[in-house]
Amino acid sequence: MRRSRRLWHNYGVFWLGAVLVGLVSVAYAKLVDFGFELFQRLLSHGVWLPLIVTPLGAALAIWLTQTFFRGAEGSGIPQVIATLQDSRLSKSLLTLRIMSGKIAVSFLGILCGFTIGREGPTVQIGASLMYAMRRGYRRSSAHIERQLTLAGAAAGLAAAFNTPLAGVVFAIEELSRSFVARNSGTLITAIIFSGIVALGLQGNYLYFGQIRAISDFHWTLVPVLIAASVLTGVAGGAFGWLMLNVPRWMPAPLVNMRRAHPVRFAFVCGLAIAAIGIASGGTTFGSGYAEARGLLESHAALSLLYAVLKFAALSVSYLSGIPGGIFAPSLAIGAGLGNVMAHITSVVPLPAMAALCMVGYLAAVTQSPITSFVIVMEMIDGHQMVIPLMAVALLATQVSRTIAPSFYHTLAHRFLTPTVPAPRQA
Structure with missing residues (x-):
């Protein structure tokens, strides 16, 4: 009996938590997909309906967040980083x-057409679930809680994208920025258990499917890779700078409204998102998964302005403070930039160009090149493109760092600094 209890405390609690992360991640993914499907049905009844639904939904979402769920803002990754650096924040x-x-x-945001993703939130969801499992230990400690948080966050990302290797790399590169050998087994075990659950419920799939990759590497590709790196690096760095320095470019009345009347500001953001979505023909609503996949499969006819419009929609969605991630929309923006590059040069086919710009833009926004490269490689089964993907990710990150500091870590620092109130968005 004592041995059974010891085994439960040593392994059972952790394994159960990892299984729960997998179950909740799959359920959340299906919920988000269902929400966007409902929004698309709404669009079929009238393309102007978002001008009513989106701002009202935005106002309700921010009111709920500000009133009942402070700490749920944005993607959730900065919150997880902050708790890993100061365990006292975990309780809030x-x-x-x-x-x-x-x-x-x-879910409400997706239901109203906001440009947000589910992958970032799944990181905070996974971390929260695993952190709650600390109650199953007879004697919890800061070390155990940190292990649970880190493992839950990594398992959440891995389950969201079906990219187990990316979950490990993400925990090392982005969340902890250091790797302790004794934590490796914890991370991998959590990812295995949550991954098994996700695979059992959804099957073994590639997030974006398999693409037509670059079969042979020629030196003629080098200028194209450099151009893609610079383009995505500047775009991703610009996004980070704009979101981290809002008072420096936003008109003062809007800055004051955002601080003093967040619900009213969210309503204005909702109007802007609806207008952008209507102008784009509906392509900027939601995470952008369908548009990115269409470009990767060479059958989507998107406007060359898609990347710009999606960038604007994501920026406004983020500024509103609504809970939601930037991973999937960033991949869509990157694919849109790849579409532009493919029209300029025919050296690289559209699917490969889209993949290269996806990894470049994601790396530039997150400034986590290895995580970005591994995520995209696993999502498209792009092992034949390892070197080009890695090169673009690294170069784009360097370009981005000349424009803005680390996006997630700067936001996490705001949670850690007592003199600066926790931001309404993350």
């Missing part, structure tokens, strides 16, 4: 209440 940022609010309000 990784609660089951915050997790529930994250799921509910981000």
Whole structure:
């Protein structure tokens, strides 16, 4: 009996938590897909309906967040980083209440057409679930809680993208920025268990399917890779700079409204998102998964302005403070930039060009080149493109760093600094 209890405390609690992360990640993914499907049905009844639904939904979402779920704002990754650096924040940022609010309000955002993704929130959801499992230990400690948080966050990302290797790399490169050997087994075990659950419920799939890759590397590709790196690096760095320095470019009345009247500001953001979506023919609503996949499969006819419009929609969605991630929309923006590059040069086919710009833009925004490269490689089964993908990710990150500091870590620092109030968005 004692041995059974010891085994439960040593392994069972952790394994159960990892399984729960997988179950909740799959359920959340299906919920988000269902929400966007409902929004698309709404569009079929009238392309102007978002001008009513989106701003009202935005106002409701921010009211709910500000009133009941403070700490659920944005993607959730900065919150996880902050708790890993200061475990005292876990009790306010990784609660089951915050997790529930994250799921509910981000679903509302997708239901109203916001340009947000589910992958970032799944990181905070996974971390919150695993952190809650600390109650199953007879004697918890800061070390155990940190292990649980790190493993839950990594498992959440891996389950969201079906990219197990990316989950490990993400935990090392982005969340902890250091790797302790004794944590490796914890991370991998959590990812295995949550991954098995996700695979069992959804099957073994590639997030974006398999693309037509670059079969042979020629030196003629080098200028194209450099151009893609610079383009995506500047675009990703610009996004980071704009979002981290809002008072320096936004008109003062809007800055004041954002601070003093966040619900009213969200309503204005909702109007802007609806207008951008209508102008784009509906392509900027949602995460952008369908548009990115269409470019990777060479059958989407998107405007060359898609990347610009999607960039604007994501920026406004982020500024509103609604819970939601930037991973998937960033991949869509990158694919849109690849579409532009493919029209300029025919050296690289559209699917490969889209993949290269996806990894470049994601790396530039997150400034986590290895995570970005591994995520995209696993999502498209792009092992034949390892060197080009890695090169673009590294170069784009360097370009981005000349424009803006680390996006997630700068936001995490705001949670850690007592003199600076926690931001309404992350």
